[in-house]
Amino acid sequence: MSGPSLRSPETDARRVGRRDAALAAKIRGNTWLLAGFAVAFYLGYIAWNFFRGPL
Amino acid sequence: MSTVVDTHHDDQHASRGLVPWLMRWITTTNHKDIGTLYLLFALVMFFVGGSMAMVIRAELFEPGLQFVNPVRFNQMTTVHALIMVFGMIMPAFVGFANWLVPLMIGAPDMALPRLNNWSFWLLPFATGLLLLTLFLPGGAPAGGWTMYPPLVLQTGDAFPFLIFAVHLLGISSIMGAINIIVTIMNLRAPGMPLLKMPMFVWTWLITAYLLLLAMPVLAGGVTMLLTDRFFGTSFFSAAGGGDPVLFQHIFWFFGHPEVYIIILPAFGIVSEVIPTFARKPLFGYAAMVYATASIAFLSLVVWAHHMFTTGMPLAGQLFFMLTTMIIAVPTGVKIFNWTATLWKGSLTFETPMLYALAFLFLFTLGGFSGLMLALVAADIQYHDTYFVVAHFHYVLVPGAVFGAFAGAYYWMPKWTGHMYDEKLGKLHFWLTAIFTNVTFFPQHFLGLAGMPRRIPDYAPQFADFNMISSLGAFGLGLSQLIFVWVVIKCIRGGPKAMAMVWDHPSGLEWTVPSPAPHHTFSEPPEIK
Numbered sequence: 243m244s245g246p247s248l249r250s251p252e253t254d255a256r257r258v259g260r261r262d263a264a265l266a267a268k269i270r271g272n273t274w275l276l277a278g279f280a281v282a283f284y285l286g287y288i289a290w291n292f293f294r295g296p297l
Numbered sequence: 298m299s300t301v302v303d304t305h306h307d308d309q310h311a312s313r314g315l316v317p318w319l320m321r322w323i324t325t326t327n328h329k330d331i332g333t334l335y336l337l338f339a340l341v342m343f344f345v346g347g348s349m350a351m352v353i354r355a356e357l358f359e360p361g362l363q364f365v366n367p368v369r370f371n372q373m374t375t376v377h378a379l380i381m382v383f384g385m386i387m388p389a390f391v392g393f394a395n396w397l398v399p400l401m402i403g404a405p406d407m408a409l410p411r412l413n414n415w416s417f418w419l420l421p422f423a424t425g426l427l428l429l430t431l432f433l434p435g436g437a438p439a440g441g442w443t444m445y446p447p448l449v450l451q452t453g454d455a456f457p458f459l460i461f462a463v464h465l466l467g468i469s470s471i472m473g474a475i476n477i478i479v480t481i482m483n484l485r486a487p488g489m490p491l492l493k494m495p496m497f498v499w500t501w502l503i504t505a506y507l508l509l510l511a512m513p514v515l516a517g518g519v520t521m522l523l524t525d526r527f528f529g530t531s532f533f534s535a536a537g538g539g540d541p542v543l544f545q546h547i548f549w550f551f552g553h554p555e556v557y558i559i560i561l562p563a564f565g566i567v568s569e570v571i572p573t574f575a576r577k578p579l580f581g582y583a584a585m586v587y588a589t590a591s592i593a594f595l596s597l598v599v600w601a602h603h604m605f606t607t608g609m610p611l612a613g614q615l616f617f618m619l620t621t622m623i624i625a626v627p628t629g630v631k632i633f634n635w636t637a638t639l640w641k642g643s644l645t646f647e648t649p650m651l652y653a654l655a656f657l658f659l660f661t662l663g664g665f666s667g668l669m670l671a672l673v674a675a676d677i678q679y680h681d682t683y684f685v686v687a688h689f690h691y692v693l694v695p696g697a698v699f700g701a702f703a704g705a706y707y708w709m710p711k712w713t714g715h716m717y718d719e720k721l722g723k724l725h726f727w728l729t730a731i732f733t734n735v736t737f738f739p740q741h742f743l744g745l746a747g748m749p750r751r752i753p754d755y756a757p758q759f760a761d762f763n764m765i766s767s768l769g770a771f772g773l774g775l776s777q778l779i780f781v782w783v784v785i786k787c788i789r790g791g792p793k794a795m796a797m798v799w800d801h802p803s804g805l806e807w808t809v810p811s812p813a814p815h816h817t818f819s820e821p822p823e824i825k
Contacts, residue, residue: 269408269483276475276509284513288520291532291543 323418326410327815328395331417333712335392336705338420340781342384345428347774349377354736354770356753357763370753371439376427378442382559383466384424386693389701390562391416391473394501396712398477400806400813401495403486403822408479416472423465430455441751443548444519446533446541450526460523467516474508477501486805488824492586495804496579499586500565503593507554507561510597515551518544542607549600557596559693560660561589563700564631567653570703571635573802574650575642581634588627588634595624605676614673621671625664632661645800648722652703655730656695663691666741681751684744690737695730702729702780709787710794714812717787721779728776735769 325331352373356364365373395413399406407413430437435453438444444459452459481502485494494502521532522544531537533544572579579585601609601617609617635657644650666688670676679685702725709717739762744750748759755763794811805824809817 265483269479272479272482273409273412273475276478277471280471280475280509280513283510284517284520287514287517287547291517291521292530 324414326406326414328399328407328410328413329712329813329815331407331413332392332394332396334417335388335395335420338417339385339389339392339701340784342380342388342424343777346377346380346385347777349373349380350770351774353377354767357755358767359764360755360757360760362754365753367753368436368439371441371751372431372437374751375438375441376431379427379438379462380424381693382442382555383463384420384427386559386697386701387470388420390501390504390559390697391470393497393562393566393701393704393708394473394477397708397806398480398498398501399484400809400817401498401804402481402484402489403805403818403824404480404484405816405818405821407476408484409476412472413476416469416476419465419469419472423462423469426458426462426465430458433458443552444522444544445548446522446525446544449522450533456526457523460519463519464516467512470508471512474505474512477505478509481505486818486821486824492583493824495565496568496582496585496589497562497565500561500568500589503589504558504561507558507593507596511551511554511558514547518547518551521547542604545604545607546601549603550597552603553600554593554596556689556692557593559697560700561593563656563697563704564589566700566704566707567635567656569802569804570649570653570707571638571657573707573799574645574647574653575639576644576800577638577642578803579634580637580640581630584630585634588630591627592624592631595620595627599624602671602676605673606680618671618673622668625668628664632657647706647799648717648719648726649703649707651723651726651730652699652706655726656699656703659691659695659699659730659733663688663696666691679744681749682744683740683748683750686750687737687740687744690740694733694737699729702726705780705784707799708806709784710798711806711811711813713787714794714810715787715791716794716798717783717791721783721786725776725779725783728779729773732769732773732776736766736773737769739763739766739769 322330322334325334352365353370356362356370356373395407398404427437433454435455438449438452438455438459440449440452444463449456449459481494481498491499521530524530525532525534525539531539533539533541535541568579568585599617599621601613602621605614605617646654666684670679670685670688706717706722743759743762743766746759748755748763796810797807798811799807805818805822806813808822
């Protein structure tokens with residue numbers, strides 16, 4: 243990238259902001275994925291034991 | 298949910314007065330503050346759990362009943378284990394992770410700072426619930442930390458407290474694990490690929506995945522205990538068509554990885570300490586990473602070696618015996634690589650190095666007794682004897698606790714900005730190392746001679762070794778007061794520590810001043 247307009251502080255800030263927003267979204271995505279896995283594992287394990295054996 | 302783009306509102310760390318000071322610690326989202334909270338909490342719990350060990354060893358000082366009745370004795374063994382595992386050693390290593398992972402990977406903080414605060418503050422409530430049971434009618438849980446049904450279902454009013462406490466501890470651990478994984482995977486400084494991360498970060502990444510795999514299973518198990526007791530299900534009741542042995546499978550599917558959840562961060566600390574004091578890079582870095590991952594994977598497929606006496610089929614016994622023994626291979630790789638790092642190094646023996654070397658030797662001894670227990674035929678003899686108690690205390694005390702002490706002395710100058718008192722540190726080390734062996738080594742002989750575990754009284758032929766073990770335990774407990782004094786002294790003052798405290802240590806944490814400023818790496822460092 244080149245050109246004086248692209249090097250302006252506002253553009254830099256926007257670029258950094260976009261990068262931060264993308265990173266924040268990725269972090270949120272990763273977090274929900276891992277949390278979802280933990281909850282699914284927890285509930286799934288109970289459900290599997292509930293339906294697998296005579297109760 | 299807050300992420301890294303959040304700015305911290307913790308400028309109040311400069312504020313004065315009790316309420317602002319309290320609010321600062323309660324509401325902090327700074328990884329260093331939360332790391333400090335975890336470490337101090339673990340230290341307090343070390344003494345709470347340790348005082349229960351003193352009661353146990355006082356009772357076992359001689360045959361007969363001296364101080365506590367058998368039910369109280371069983372409560373002490375149960376709560377001692379739960380506090381030491383969930384309230385002391387795990388929080389201690391999470392404290393190290395909080396302090397060091399962002400510093401080591403060049404991140405400004407953990408990826409989820411508010412979740413981090415929540416993870417910590419669940420802990421005092423969970424352990425508080427557990428300790429509260431000591432004062433309930435019927436007393437604390439007494440069925441062992443393994444919580445096997447049907448015995449645990451006979452617990453009095455303490456039962457729901459126990460289950461809720463375990464759930465809270467599990468939630469805290471899972472949130473901490475998610476935070477660590479997300480931080481490491483997303484916030485590494487540019488130029489730091491996974492295979493350039495410090496070993497401590499690697500061991501914690503693998504530990505966090507293990508936590509995520511193991512903890513929900515424990516939570517599921519204790520939820521099923523709760524529904525068996527209060528909601529009429531029969532997951533573990535043979536009378537209702539369930540199976541009590543199922544709980545043992547569930548517990549140990551969590552319990553064995555838990556051993557590695559406890560020990561892998563200690564491996565990481567030792568992998569940082571030994572190269573610094575050998576003045577050589579870690580031998581076989583990539584092999585160490587793969588060995589750690591192999592140990593973690595294998596730890597998920599060995600759980601039933603705790604259950605050889607439940608009457609499992611021969612094929613099951615052989616499978617779990619062999620997988621358990623295979624763990625010795627990657628562990629051997631690690632021991633070899635640490636030894637090779639020492640080979641022809643310019644060794645010096647400061648307190649962290651002494652702890653790391655004692656770890657290397659004594660953890661290996663604990664590993665060897667583990668191999669003995671992995672043999673089905675031998676295990677049927679050793680099962681539920683003091684040999685098992687000796688084995689796991691050799692793994693957990695010279696393993697995990699010595700690893701934590703090595704790390705505490707190694708990074709204490711970075712945390713406090715002052716050098717600790719080396720003479721007191723060495724005194725602490727030698728007393729701890731000697732008394733650890735005096736306490737736990739005779740327990741091998743007691744177990745081999747047939748003394749069962751979890752009993753308040755014993756036959757007279759076991760008296761001598763029990764007396765030696767108890768004397769060692771009292772010495773070990775008293776020696777830990779030296780550590781408290783070292784920490785207080787180091788926080789209050791002492792020679793100023795430089796940024797690079799030791800002789801050319803590696804790692805980004807040594808590039809920031811000592812004590813590490815409240816905010817570090819707002820701009821990610823460039824890694825070459």
